[in-house]
Amino acid sequence: MPIVRDPLNPKLSMWHFLAFYLRFWREKMDLSLTQCGEIMGVQRGTVSNFEAGRRRPQEDHMRALDKHYGTGWLFQLLLWFARMAHDPDWGRQLVKYEQEAHLIKTYHGQVIPLALQTDEYTWSYVQAGTPKDFEAEMAERVARKKSFFDRGTDVEMWATLDESVLAREVGDPTVMKAQLEHLLAMADLPQVSLRIVPFKSGAHVGVDGPLQVLSLDGRDIAYSGAQNGGRLIETPGEVRELSVMFDRIGAKALSEAGSREIIKRYLESFQ
Known part of the structure; x- marks a missing residue:
């Protein structure tokens, strides 16, 4: 046929x-x-x-x-x-690449990366958005989180976050306390490396917005975030630029141990 x-x-x-x-x-x-x-x-x-x-x-x-x-x-x-060119289907393609990647390097200065969020934290951001169907949007995000952890140590995540992510109370104090506890638990996983860029580190290139660099078999691709979406980057030269930018942000970050301590300090404020 x-x-x-x-x-x-x-x-x-x-x-x-x-x-x-x-x-x-x-x-x-x-x-x-x-x-x-x-x-x-x-x-x-x-x-x-x-x-x-x-x-x-x-x-x-x-x-x-x-x-x-x-x-x-x-x-x-x-x-x-x-x-x-702009790809109106970039979001679906990004999810597909995330599922194929063996290493995900991600930086965010506003929100905890989706894979490291509690469902309650995720729901707070879903409700803050403007989707036509909140339940469908939530189900989609939960499925993306599950797809990451279902792969176990076959995929690594190197997450670098600005301290402002910890300072921003999302949901209510109960939601934020649980999220910080969850973040510490995620940082203990062998496939997760979590580092925080403290306020005292001063200016850094991460203020331009979130980014991801995903390592696939034989090549890397990148994602640069923006209002109303973002841009998927597949040109090797631009991908290298984003990778260097991630490294420059990381140079301002605390060690993994130091990052755990700063998370614990914020967690103490909810005790």
Whole structure:
């Protein structure tokens, strides 16, 4: 039976356009999925996933197609524009990358990272937002947390937080006390490294907003947060810049032991 795929809308994003064009050219050249996979050095199913938008191709795949099709830099440029353009589906793609990552480096100056939140803390932020369905939003966030811990030590998290995260009382005192206790428990896990940037450290580049760097098999991707969303970054040069920024923030942070002590000081205020 022929493979039936959901139709892609090339007007939706550059990623959809690239996926649409990959299939268009393969069929124009009268190639099967297997034959196209041999050109790119991947399996038949991977080509299918590229064309359906379920997976994203890399530079070497596009270079191989340009060489075989005689299209110069066409597919390599399409990949570059897809990576640079705004992707309205960035949130779903970020979740997918989080599930594939073996190392997640995250910085936040306003809120505790989702994977380290209690459900009550998470619910406070869900209610502070503007989703149409609070229960559905909460269920989605709880599922993301669960997907991290279900993997055990197969994925590490290096979390760096500004002290302001500890100072901001979220929910009520009971919620915040439980969250700080939970944060200490998370810091004791072998797959979690937690460090705090104290107020006394002064100015640092983290004031520009939250960021994540996710290490996948063979490459890193990054996420830069902003109001009304954020931006998923896949261009290697920009990813390296975000990784260096994470390290610069970390240079201002306390040690893991010192970070536990500052969390304990805030916890004492709720006793």
